[in-house]
Amino acid sequence: MPAAMRGESRGAAKPRAKAPANSKSSPRARKPGASYAPGKLGAVRGAGLSPWGALLAAVGVVGVALVVTLSTGHRAEKLAGGAGAAVGGQLAGVGFRLKTVHVEGASAMATPDILRAAGVYRDDPMLRLDLEQIRQRVEAVGWVKEARVVRLLPDTLVLAVVERRQLAVWQHNGRSYVIDETGRVIPEADPGRFARLPLIVGAGANEAAAAILPEVAARPRLAERTEALIRVDGRRWDLRMKDGSLVQLPAVDEGAALIQLEQLDQRSRILELGFERIDLRDPSVVAVRPRDGVLPGQLVANGA
Template identity: 35%
Template structure:
């Protein structure tokens, strides 16, 4: 081994290799240590690549149609499973006529998926029937569409414009009749605005119980008061305010003095403080005859 020469031993320090990183490497190392940059490389860049690939794939109309068809088929395969199929409809609480009307309004082709039934829309259609007060729709286990109905109960008849309508306790139309005898068990009202005062009419009819066998009906006058009409064509004109009390007064007078057994055409109670009696034609003729006799006797 040769001994080191003097020039090799005295080599300048500047020619030795610098262990420090370059400026570019230093900046790259610092960038890699940045949390945002590392998160971008781990998450942002893969997501960006996936979105770009998906956008390129979906830009083709054929691919979009194929995906839509696939999703539709999957959806239908789930919706048409046996446990979701409705096989028949049951209408509860309805008369045969209403039952048939409901089935005509909802012409459903069974079997059908429960996902294809819009129960709220169906209920809205059923509620358009005047006779229906309430409707509840639900799908029972076993694939049965149950429609529970509550029908309006007619309590009075309203004759208007040549038509006879059955009304419930709230004055809502239930159905129409071709003739009065079809529901002779229900009382009759007539006149403009009578349907809006059904509750008052019923109170008057309840009070007129002793006259029920002689009662023909009620007439609404001026949309503010009632006339009670009897089968003998006698009429009780009631006031607009507190008509029940006025009718009670008339009935008490009748029970005491057989008021309606007399030849009277009108009992005017529009002013309860001053009741007025109007005689019938026969009584008026007799009264005129008596007055004529009295006048002749006076002149003689």
């Protein structure tokens, strides 16, 4: 009787579950990695979430990927890159693609060159845009002094720039250039479109212009009669007037010479008298030459 009981007990025992035929499908056998991220994001998309919902899910996926990355030793960079690419691709599929680029702080002439340099295109995946590389390309444009690039999800890129101030048109070796206040050439600027800027001429004129131009601009009667500023021997300026006359400035303290000229003009309207040349190189005298060129240079002591 006891034996029968034991026999019945063995017969009633439940059979053990068989091991899976393919051990690779077991959760324990799965190797750590980022390859599961697309599947999870695909499920999110299938659930009908908005792009922002997908973004929150993606953040969770990236967080899991980082945990996995920390446990994989030398494969960390590869796995992190794979996770980032997968997330960027999936988010692009739910609406995170470039639709609009805003350029702020740039003139209408500069904007097309800035957009070309940015090198971005409609429908680029937003999270795959390298903002630092875009910034470097934009700052390589001659118009741009500095730039900042901002990504506004889900679909907008902002290029905020500080444009270089156009100071003058510089003629040198038979060519014309637009320069900024540091004397740097702006290659993209067409000099023909900057007739309002003062004209400077000669070697080194671009580097010295920032000091002399404000002095001339501060004297409207002189500025409106000046056609060009000519750099002489890399050390001083001549002012070529619109009536063809020439005002010669000294190599040092040109501001004082312009004050002297302004005072003389207020008293005697010297800029309207049609002299061929007004020589201010000697601070003690103002030498003038009549336009007919027959008379020798006339000295006007102390500007009197």
